[in-house]
Amino acid sequence: MNEILVIDNVTKRFGGLIANSNISFAVERGKIIGLIGPNGAGKTTLFNCISCYYSADGGKILYEGKDITRETPDGICRMGIGQTFQIVRIFREMTVLENIMIGAFLRNPGRKKAEEKASEVAALFGFSEKLDLKASSLTISEQKRLEVARAMATGPKVLLLDEMMAGLNIHEIREAIDLVLKLRESGITLILVEHVMEGVMPIADKVVVLDDGEKIAEGTPDEVVYNDRVIQAYFGDKYHAKRRKNTA
Amino acid sequence: MKKGLVILLVFFAALVIYPFIFKNPFPRHLLIMIMLYGTMGIGWNIIGGYAGQVSFGNAAFFGVGAYTTAILLSKYGINPWIGMLLGCFFSSLVAVIVGYPCFRLRGHYFAIATIAVGEIVQILFTNWEYAGAAVGIYIPILEESFFNFQFHTTKLPYYYIVLAMLAFALLVCYAVEKSRLGYYFRAIKDDPEGARSLGINIQNYKLVAFILSAILTSVCGTFYAMYVLYIHPANTIDLWLSIHLCIIALIGGLGKIFGPVIGAFIFIPLTEFTRVYLGSEGQGIDLIIYALIIILLATLRPQGLWGIFAKSSS
Amino acid sequence: MEGVLAQTLASGLLIGFVYALVAVGLTMIFGVMDIVNFAHGEYLMISMYFSYWFFILFGMDPLYSLPAITLIMFGIGIITYYIAIRPIINAPMLSQIFVTFGLLIFLRGVAQFLWKVDYRMIPETLASGNINLAGIYIGRPQLVAAVGAILCYGVILWFLKNTKTGMALEAVAEDKEAARLMGINSNRMFALSWGIGIATVGIAGVLLSTFFYVFPEVGGAFCLIAFVVVALGGFGSVVGAFLAGIIVGLVEVVSGYLIDPSFKFMFVLALYLAVVFIRPQGLMGK
Numbered sequence: 001m002n003e004i005l006v007i008d009n010v011t012k013r014f015g016g017l018i019a020n021s022n023i024s025f026a027v028e029r030g031k032i033i034g035l036i037g038p039n040g041a042g043k044t045t046l047f048n049c050i051s052c053y054y055s056a057d058g059g060k061i062l063y064e065g066k067d068i069t070r071e072t073p074d075g076i077c078r079m080g081i082g083q084t085f086q087i088v089r090i091f092r093e094m095t096v097l098e099n100i101m102i103g104a105f106l107r108n109p110g111r112k113k114a115e116e117k118a119s120e121v122a123a124l125f126g127f128s129e130k131l132d133l134k135a136s137s138l139t140i141s142e143q144k145r146l147e148v149a150r151a152m153a154t155g156p157k158v159l160l161l162d163e164m165m166a167g168l169n170i171h172e173i174r175e176a177i178d179l180v181l182k183l184r185e186s187g188i189t190l191i192l193v194e195h196v197m198e199g200v201m202p203i204a205d206k207v208v209v210l211d212d213g214e215k216i217a218e219g220t221p222d223e224v225v226y227n228d229r230v231i232q233a234y235f236g237d238k239y240h241a242k243r244r245k246n247t248a
Numbered sequence: 249m250k251k252g253l254v255i256l257l258v259f260f261a262a263l264v265i266y267p268f269i270f271k272n273p274f275p276r277h278l279l280i281m282i283m284l285y286g287t288m289g290i291g292w293n294i295i296g297g298y299a300g301q302v303s304f305g306n307a308a309f310f311g312v313g314a315y316t317t318a319i320l321l322s323k324y325g326i327n328p329w330i331g332m333l334l335g336c337f338f339s340s341l342v343a344v345i346v347g348y349p350c351f352r353l354r355g356h357y358f359a360i361a362t363i364a365v366g367e368i369v370q371i372l373f374t375n376w377e378y379a380g381a382a383v384g385i386y387i388p389i390l391e392e393s394f395f396n397f398q399f400h401t402t403k404l405p406y407y408y409i410v411l412a413m414l415a416f417a418l419l420v421c422y423a424v425e426k427s428r429l430g431y432y433f434r435a436i437k438d439d440p441e442g443a444r445s446l447g448i449n450i451q452n453y454k455l456v457a458f459i460l461s462a463i464l465t466s467v468c469g470t471f472y473a474m475y476v477l478y479i480h481p482a483n484t485i486d487l488w489l490s491i492h493l494c495i496i497a498l499i500g501g502l503g504k505i506f507g508p509v510i511g512a513f514i515f516i517p518l519t520e521f522t523r524v525y526l527g528s529e530g531q532g533i534d535l536i537i538y539a540l541i542i543i544l545l546a547t548l549r550p551q552g553l554w555g556i557f558a559k560s561s562s
Numbered sequence: 563m564e565g566v567l568a569q570t571l572a573s574g575l576l577i578g579f580v581y582a583l584v585a586v587g588l589t590m591i592f593g594v595m596d597i598v599n600f601a602h603g604e605y606l607m608i609s610m611y612f613s614y615w616f617f618i619l620f621g622m623d624p625l626y627s628l629p630a631i632t633l634i635m636f637g638i639g640i641i642t643y644y645i646a647i648r649p650i651i652n653a654p655m656l657s658q659i660f661v662t663f664g665l666l667i668f669l670r671g672v673a674q675f676l677w678k679v680d681y682r683m684i685p686e687t688l689a690s691g692n693i694n695l696a697g698i699y700i701g702r703p704q705l706v707a708a709v710g711a712i713l714c715y716g717v718i719l720w721f722l723k724n725t726k727t728g729m730a731l732e733a734v735a736e737d738k739e740a741a742r743l744m745g746i747n748s749n750r751m752f753a754l755s756w757g758i759g760i761a762t763v764g765i766a767g768v769l770l771s772t773f774f775y776v777f778p779e780v781g782g783a784f785c786l787i788a789f790v791v792v793a794l795g796g797f798g799s800v801v802g803a804f805l806a807g808i809i810v811g812l813v814e815v816v817s818g819y820l821i822d823p824s825f826k827f828m829f830v831l832a833l834y835l836a837v838v839f840i841r842p843q844g845l846m847g848k
Contacts, residue, residue, distance in 0.1 A: 296656075300654075300656055302656060302659045302660070304663070346835070349835060349838050349839035350835075350838055352842065353838060353842050354655070356598040356655065356659060357793070357838055357842070359598075359600075359659050360598070360786075360789045360793070360834070361834065361835060361838060363786060363789075364786060364789075364790075364831040364834050364835065365831075365835075367786065367827070367828075367831055368828050368831050368832065371824070371825065371827060371828045372828070374824075375822070375824050375825065437656075487782075491663075491667065494660070494663075498660065502656070531674050531675060531678060531679065532670075532671040532672065532673065532674030532675030532676070532778075533671065533675055534671070535667050535668070535670055535671025535674060536667075536668055536671035536672060536675065537671075538664075538667050538671070539664045539665070539666075539667040539668030539671055540664075540668070542660050542661070542663065542664035542667065543646060543660070543661050543664035543665070543668070545660075546650070546653075546656075546657040546660035546661050546664065547649050547650055547653070547657065547661060
C-alpha cells in the first residue's frame with residue numbers, strides 16, 4: 001500500500017460556517033505534500049482535522065488503512081503521526097534536551113534510553129551545543145526547529161508541519177527547506193501547511209490548493225501553478241506574470 | 249551532586265539524633281508535625297508543583313485516610329496498618345472520581361472542584377452518625393506496640409515512623425522526578441497541548457499524579473489518627489489544612505523534591521509561633537502573614553526559596 | 563404539604579436571584595480577563611461589614627447606605643486590580659490562582675483581626691417583616707434583595723448592550739487582541755471589570771446583610787455557590803449566570819426540603835461536579 005494517509009470527503013462546519021467541504025486527496029508514502037491556499041481557505045481547519053484536534057463532521061481520514069477520524073492528538077502520535085504548531089508550543093521552562101526527551105520517551109520509556117535517543121536527534125538538528133539551554137532562550141527559528149526535533153523524537157512515519165516557515169527570514173527559510181528535504185530522505189512523509197509559497201513550491205512532490213473551504217486543485221507544483229482557478233484564487237496576476245517571465 | 253547526597257545524609261542523621269538531644273515533648277512534637285506536613289507537602293507537590301494542577305482539597309485525602317483507619321479499628325478491630333492501606337485505596341478512588349471529569353478542563357475548574365470535594369467530604373463526615381458525626385471518633389486504646397500502631401509511655405516511636413514516612417515520600421518523589429512520569433508531569437504543566445502532540449495522554453497522567461498525591465496524604469491521615477487518637481471533621485478535613493499544604497510547597501519551591509521539606513521547616517514553626525505568641529488578640533494576623541507570603545511568592549518568586557538553598561549547597 | 567412546597571420554591575427563587583447577583587461579577591471578571599477571582603466571596607463579606615457598621619455607627623439603614631457602599635466597593639475593586647492583579651496578568655495560571663487565593667486569605671485575616679469571629683446581625687431594617695402572598699409567607703428582606711438583584715442585573719445587561727463602554731468590555735471579552743487593534747485600552751477595561759465586578763458583589767452583600775449574619779467566613783459558602791453558578795451558566799456568560807443562579811437557589815432549597823437541610827450545600831456542590839462532567843461549557847458558555 002503506497003498511500004499512507006487518505007483524506008476522504010472531509011467536511012467540517014462551525015455553526016453555519018463550512019470551513020472544509022468534501023475535501024479528498026491521498027498522501028503517498030515518503031513524499032512531501034504542500035497544503036496551500038489564501039487566508040481563510042480552511043487549511044488550518046483541515047490540518048486540525050488531520051491532527052485530530054477537531055473531528056470531522058463528515059468523511060473519513062485513514063492512516064495506513066485505519067480510520068483515525070475520531071482519534072485524539074496523543075492517540076495518533078502514538079500511531080506514528082507527529083506534528084508541530086502554527087504558534088510554537090515548546091516547553092519553555094525546560095532545557096532543549098528535556099524538550100526532545102519528552103518526545104523520545106514515547107518509544108523509550110527508560111530515562112537513559114530516552115536521553116540517548118534525544119541526544120541523537122538533537123545532533124541531527126544541530127542542537128548538540130545547546131542541550132542545556134532553556135528552551136525559551138532560543139531564537140524563534142531555533143524554537144521552530146526544536147519543535148520539529150521534538151516531534152521527530154517520537155519516531156513518526158508522518159510529520160504534519162503547520163506554517164513552519166511563517167515569520168522566518170530568507171536565510172532561515174532556506175535552512176528549513178534543507179531540513180524538510182533531509183527528513184524526506186530519511187523516509188518520513190511530510191505534510192506542510194504553508195502560507196509562504198517560496199518555501200513549499202520548490203520542494204513539494206504534490207500540492208493541494210484550498211480556497212473557500214474547497215479543494216480547487218491538486219497536482220505537482222508546476223501543474224498547480226498554471227491552473228486557472230488557482231491563479232485566480234490565490235496567486236493573483238502578479239505572481240503569475242513573474243512566474244511566466246522566469247520561465248520565458 | 250555528590251555534595252548534595254552528603255548534605256542529605258547529614259540532614260537525615262540530624263533528624264535521627266534530634267530526639268536524643270531534645271527530650272521534652274514539645275520540640276519532639278514540633279518535629280513530628282514538620283515531618284508530617286513535609287510528607288503531605290511532597291504529596292501536594294506532585295500534583296500541584298510537578299503536574300501544575302492546583303488542589304485545594306487534599307485535606308479530603310487526609311480525612312479519608314484518618315477516618316478509614318479509625319472506623320475500621322474502632323468498629324471492627326481491624327489493624328491500623330491495614331486501615332492505612334485501605335485508606336490509600338479509598339483516597340485513590342476519590343481522586344479518580346474527582347479527577348476524571350475535571351482533568352478534561354482547564355486548571356481553575358480543577359481548583360474549584362477540589363474545594364467543592366473538600367467541602368462535600370467534610371459535610372458528609374459531619375453528618376454521618378456512623379462515623380461519629382461532628383463529635384468524631386475516639387480511637388480505642390490498645391496495648392502499646394508497633395503492630396498496634398500505638399505508643400503511650402513515649403511518643404518516640406511515632407517520631408521515627410513519621411521520619412520513615414518522610415523518607416519514603418522523598419524516595420517516591422525522587423523516583424517520579426527521575427522517570428518518564430516526572431518529565432511528562434512537567435511537560436503537562438508547561439504546555440498541555442504540546443504534551444498531547446507528543447503522544448502523552450494528559451488526562452491519564454494527571455490522574456496518576458493525583459493518585460500519588462492522594463496516597464501520600466492519606467498515609468499521613470492514618471498516622472495522625474493514631475498519633476492524636478481522636479479525630480473529628482474539623483481537625484482532619486479542613487480547607488485550611490489543604491491551604492497549608494499549598495503554602496508549604498509554594499514557600500519551598502513548586503516542583504522541587506526538597507521544596508516542601510524546606511517549606512514545612514519554615515511554615516510549621518511560624519504557625520506555632522503565631523498561635524502561641526499572638527494568641528486571641530492577634531487573631532487574623534496569622535492569616536494576613538500567610539496571605540502576604542502566598543501573594544508575594546506567587547508574584548515575585550514562583551520558583552520558591554529552593555534556589556537560595558540549592559545555590560549555597562552546590 | 564403543598565403550601566410548604568410552594569413556600570420552599572418561592573424562597574429558592576428569591577435567594578436564586580441574589581446568587582445570580584453574587585456570581586455576575588465573578589463571571590464578568592473571568593470573561594474579560596480569564597482570571598478566576600477566588601476571593602470573590604470575601605468582597606461580599608467586606609461589603610456586609612460595611613453595611614453593618616454604617617448601621618451601627620451612623621444609624622444608616624442598609625437601603626440608604628447602598629449607593630455609598632457600591633461606590634466604595636467599586637473603588638476597592640479598582641485598587642485590587644492595580645495592586646494585586648495587574649502584576650500577574652501574563653503570569654502562568656498557577657500564579658494567578660495563588661494570588662487571588664492569597665487575597666481570600668488576606669481579606670479573611672483582616673476581617674478576623676478587626677472584627678473577631680463574632681456573628682453579627684443588623685437588628686431591624688426598613689425591609690424587615692413578612693408579607694403574606696396568597697398564603698405563602700415571604701420575608702420582606704428576601705423580597706427586597708431579590709428585587710434589588712433583578713434591577714441590578716437589568717442595569718448591567720443594559721450597560722453591556724447599549725453603552726459604548728459596555729460594548730467595549732464585551733469586545734475585550736470576545737477577543738483581546740482584536741479589541742486592542744480597535745483602540746480599546748484593555749488595561750482600563752480590566753480595571754473596569756474589577757470595579758464593576760466587585761461593586762455588584764458589594765450590592766449583593768448589602769442586600770444580604772438585611773437578613774443574614776455577618777462574620778469573617780461568610781464569604782466562603784457564597785463564593786462556592788458563585789463558582790457553581792458561574793460553571794453552570796458558563797464561564798464568562800452574564801445571562802447564563804442569571805439562569806444558573808435561579809437553578810442553584812431552587813436546587814439548594816428543594817434538596818434541603820426533600821432530604822435534609824444539613825446536606826443542601828452538598829447537593830449544590832455535587833451539581834458543580836455534574837455540570838463539569840456532563841456539560842463543561844455550562845448552559846450558555848462558548
